[in-house]
Amino acid sequence: MLYPNNNKKIYIKNINYANRGMKLESLINDANHYYNTNNIALIYKKPTPITIGSVNYDKNGKVLTKGYFNTKSTLDYVGIYKGKYMDFDAKSTTSKTSFPLNNLQKHQLEHIEKVIKHGGISFLIIEMNNIIYLLKGTDLILFICNNKRKSIPYNYIKDNGFEIKLKYNPVLDYIKIIDKFY
Numbered sequence: 335m336l337y338p339n340n341n342k343k344i345y346i347k348n349i350n351y352a353n354r355g356m357k358l359e360s361l362i363n364d365a366n367h368y369y370n371t372n373n374i375a376l377i378y379k380k381p382t383p384i385t386i387g388s389v390n391y392d393k394n395g396k397v398l399t400k401g402y403f404n405t406k407s408t409l410d411y412v413g414i415y416k417g418k419y420m421d422f423d424a425k426s427t428t429s430k431t432s433f434p435l436n437n438l439q440k441h442q443l444e445h446i447e448k449v450i451k452h453g454g455i456s457f458l459i460i461e462m463n464n465i466i467y468l469l470k471g472t473d474l475i476l477f478i479c480n481n482k483r484k485s486i487p488y489n490y491i492k493d494n495g496f497e498i499k500l501k502y503n504p505v506l507d508y509i510k511i512i513d514k515f516y
Contacts (some may be wrong), residue, residue: 365504377413419454430507432485446471467495
């Protein structure tokens with residue numbers, strides 16, 4: 335591009351706005367805040383239970399230098415929506431072709447099964463190929479029970495999951511998807 339007097343060039347970089355620096359967890363936290371503030375649902379990110387092993391002091395105060403996990407964590411988010419218990423996790427993958435099942439621990443899969451068995455809502459929010467999907471826990475468990483694969487093919491997620499389109503407020507409105515099947 336040239337200025338009107340044609341003596342100075344401006345170079346415009348190609349900018350990738352695919353994620354605009356926003357991380358999946360941040361989008362979910364913002365949505366949860368919106369749901370809580372507007373009395374739509376009550377959903378929180380669960381803190382990881384840690385026992386403090388040792389603390390040192392520096393010029394700014396206390397610094398945790400050693401800590402231990404109390405128990406295995408289940409899923410990252412817990413809440414209640416329309417009188418139903420809800421438990422879900424958020425996962426991102428850079429793989430373009432499949433979602434690696436090693437992103438989920440055995441105890442997490444068992445937890446998803448238990449939540450479903452007791453009538454709760456359980457699912458994954460998966461970011462893959464710059465698209466965000468909600469995959470119901472029942473579809474996740476069904477795939478694992480019927481396949482010996484170590485990953486879920488992208489086409490399975492695309493065909494069985496629900497794309498969460500980004501919008502204005504909240505940006506990641508996953509409750510709209512939950513309303514379709516619960």
